[in-house]
């Protein structure tokens with residue numbers, strides 16, 4: 793199965809600081825839910841995240857509701873809620889999902905920096921949903937450069953919240 797990446801990044805491709813998001817944009821959190829949740833009950837969407845991104849989620853959002861949550865970590869004794877799956881590599885997770893593909897609609901990589909860098913060149917990565925924030929924030933974690941074989945297929949109007957301007961962009965792999 794192919795998968796998509798979803799990310800919010802600033803003008804310098806910054807995505808995080810001190811294991812948190814650098815900004816607070818409610819419209820982006822809504823966009824994230826709208827894209828990653830399958831509203832129909834037939835099949836579930838999957839969100840795959842690195843261990844640090846899992847730890848950055850508020851307890852009330854662990855796991856992210858209405859999605860199958862997968863955490864990647866080399867630690868075998870990581871304590872996770874029973875409905876959250878742990879895998880030691882992306883490919884192990886993708887193989888397990890392939891076996892359950894009748895139950896699954898879409899797969900999203902939701903961060904963070906380490907996982908994005910490992911997945912953006914993966915052959916099964918077919919789409920990137922970007923919230924482009926039109927200013928720069930102090931960041932210690934960054935998104936990789938978008939490979940040349942991804943082409944922009946959608947771009948929203950510029951929106952604004954708390955004086956922060958942003959827009960939603962979708963890239964698709966062209967070959």
Ligand SMILES: NC(=O)c1ccc[n+]([C@@H]2O[C@H](COP(=O)([O-])OP(=O)(O)OC[C@H]3O[C@@H](n4cnc5c(N)ncnc54)[C@H](OP(=O)(O)O)[C@@H]3O)[C@@H](O)[C@H]2O)c1
Nearest residue numbers: 799800808811812842843844845865866903904905906907
């Ligand atoms: N702006 C956004 O859209 C966005 C989205 C998500 C996260 N973030 C931000 O990104 C930051 C976190 O990113 P990060 O780069 O520090 O950490 P991360 O990618 O979330 O997690 C890194 C950890 O995940 C595990 N991991 C990652 N790839 C793996 C793989 N292929 N196989 C097995 N384990 C793997 C490892 O865990 P172990 O060390 O346990 O082995 C690794 O140390 C935070 O600031 C967060 O807020 C931003």
